[in-house]
């Protein structure tokens with residue numbers, strides 16, 4: 001299989017093609033795995049992520065755009081300005097397939113431009129366009145202008161990836177957006193594009209994706225489709241979107257509320273997927289090639305939160321900007337979601353950072369911050385009073401964060417730096433600098449291990465152990481019971497999800513499938529006729545270890561831990577009342593290291609040999 005990269009040199013405004021060898025693709029598959037490998041080889045150790053030496057890899061996978069289901073995604077990799085280790089993020093919409101149709105399987109963004117620029121790629125032709133008039137503008141306006149210039153008004157043809165003012169102003173919690181409302185949100189990689197002054201990329205083309213055996217591909221594709229369509233979770237996601245989880249997670253007492261000081265939110269139903277469907281839903285929508293169609297299209301017709309027809313909000317956005325800040329008005333959350341997308345923020349990080357700000361504000365007023373820091377905070381806030389549950393203060397703050405105005409300059413840095421600056425580091429709930437998502441590990445104890453060992457920082461998408469602790473997939477566990485079999489499942493998910501992110505598929509496939517389901521379809525596309533299920537899973541394990549080695553190389557980010565609040569403060573309410581995540585983490589971690597072949601978070605040399613990572617042996621324990 002040939003994998004064609006386009007290297008875009010922004011310093012010189014030049015582009016060149018490069019064909020990757022089949023051996024590299026088979027070892028790292030594509031997407032996340034290939035990005036991790038290229039980043040290890042090409043990004044020098046210890047560089048400032050916001051420098052021209054950093055690179056951004058925008059990659060598809062071997063199944064992207066083939067017509068197989070749930071394959072309309074792409075993956076972004078680079079050194080994260082938020083965490084200082086390897087960052088990556090995944091997004092749906094249409095950009096991934098259209099990038100392949102435009103003639104390339106991936107883009108490597110290198111160097112840095114002196115002035116704002118956007119790039120068009122149409123059937124292999126690459127052009128650089130000055131972007132001064134787009135700089136400072138929102139994502140929606142940017143897409144509209146670029147489509148007009150490319151004479152491609154139909155949103156079904158071609159795709160635009162863009163950053164908003166947040167990325168331009170180097171916010172460490174900025175998201176790379178595409179198709180206006182889809183976000184590669186996590187780890188702040190939009191700030192790297194902002195540093196490089198790359199405002200947007202437009203892709204369009206008519207290239208057909210070649211495959212080794214088309215007939216077999218269609219047969220295998222149908223088998224996977226049947227599994228996805230027959231799974232009850234697929235049906236629920238289509239009807240109510242990801243926010244179908246609000247009531248479920250709240251009922252388990254694991255719905256982080258008021259900056260992770262509680263596990264239940266009394267207004268959960270009013271911000272749920274069911275309520276959204278009843279009140280504000282226009283229709284549902286899918287990424288390219290999707291049959292589940294979990295995306296929401298919503299609007300608010302009138303009032304202070306009037307919002308045009310737009311996509312979202314998702315479960316994570318509703319939670320982070322809602323329960324975690326005590327905002328229980330869905331209209332306000334639709335508005336906040338729209339603004340966050342248009343200005344280009346990661347809603348998980350933004351919601352957590354605002355919750356941290358609200359806690360700091362409360363502490364400042366109660367005299368619980370160092371005196372000088374309390375005074376500085378109150379001065380910087382000017383006319384904003386970020387009280388718990390106040391959407392208007394949130395809206396004011398979001399604008400200031402996007403343009404780094406006043407207190408916005410610190411909000412743009414993310415929760416960890418904000419809390420540290422004001423002398424209250426434990427007010428930020430993060431792992432490795434990445435703000436945590438919407439599942440409290442005190443109420444779903446397998447998430448303690450998932451978060452602590454997640455290579456890109458605290459994240460639910462490296463291992464979604466909610467699937468077995470709450471949803472009963474593949475089997476039901478008690479979310480509060482300590483059970484070492486959960487460790488085996490977390491490790492399996494981390495390896496399997498590495499495969500999924502490298503094939504660049506939607507994770508919602510994984511409720512209905514396991515790694516064995518993708519062997520035959522991958523053979524049909526790539527011609528790797530002797531591929532086995534074991535080889536595929538080992539590729540996932542290789543990728544997981546390689547990402548960990550990037551952190552080892554940087555000299556930090558490989559210690560596995562949880563925020564102090566989750567270890568020391570018992571939940572005060574709900575079914576998990578009285579629980580912390582301490583016992584789970586202390587029980588699970590040693591067994592996890594044993595299964596992984598790691599010592600204190602660092603892969604052993606023999607593990608690296610077993611996984612074919614000998615060239616990185618010097619980083620092993």
Ligand code: SF4
Nearest residue numbers: 286287290292294506
């Ligand atoms: S299930 Fe949702 S996120 Fe996944 S491909 Fe479909 S619309 Fe996109």
